[in-house]
Amino acid sequence: MKIEHMGFIVQAPIDMGAWYAEHLGFRIVVRNGDNDQGSTWLADDAGALLIELGATPTTPPVDFASLAPLQVHLAVASEDAEEDSRRLQAAGAAFVERCASAPGDTILLLRDPWGMAIQLVQRGPDSPFRRSASSACYFESGHCHAD
Numbered sequence: 001m002k003i004e005h006m007g008f009i010v011q012a013p014i015d016m017g018a019w020y021a022e023h024l025g026f027r028i029v030v031r032n033g034d035n036d037q038g039s040t041w042l043a044d045d046a047g048a049l050l051i052e053l054g055a056t057p058t059t060p061p062v063d064f065a066s067l068a069p070l071q072v073h074l075a076v077a078s079e080d081a082e083e084d085s086r087r088l089q090a091a092g093a094a095f096v097e098r099c100a101s102a103p104g105d106t107i108l109l110l111r112d113p114w115g116m117a118i119q120l121v122q123r124g125p126d127s128p129f130r131r132s133a134s135s136a137c138y139f140e141s142g143h144c145h146a147d
Helices: 013-024 081-090
Strands: 005-009 027-033 038-043 050-054 073-077 094-098 106-111 117-122 137-140 143-146
Touching: 013 027, 013 038, 013 050, 013 081, 081 094, 081 106, 081 117
Parallel strands: 005 050, 073 117
Antiparallel strands: 027 038, 038 050, 094 106, 106 117, 137 143
């Protein structure tokens, strides 16, 4: 099986989706309703993963601020994590910490303007997890295999 999508009930799915599209380069696939009762569906630049950001009156939004950032986070591949961190902070994200990582990797943790944790992952050239930011592949036994 493959992951079809990840979904989150959030405070402002329309605004949040627009921010992710503008600042992380995600593509808005579907947007409907409003921030009180609506959703934005996003695809990464490879089209490999869909993220649903939704709001409904029957389900409270995730309180990201009450969670440790590593409990729920969205990790995105970055070619330059330091520069992307500066750019996202200028757009309203907050820096949290530099994460422990394998030699050669840079992993920075931020929170978006709504409190959801974003991990910027820049893999070193010898990392067993290295793949290009736009590749659509999966890992098995530490190796990347194309679909």
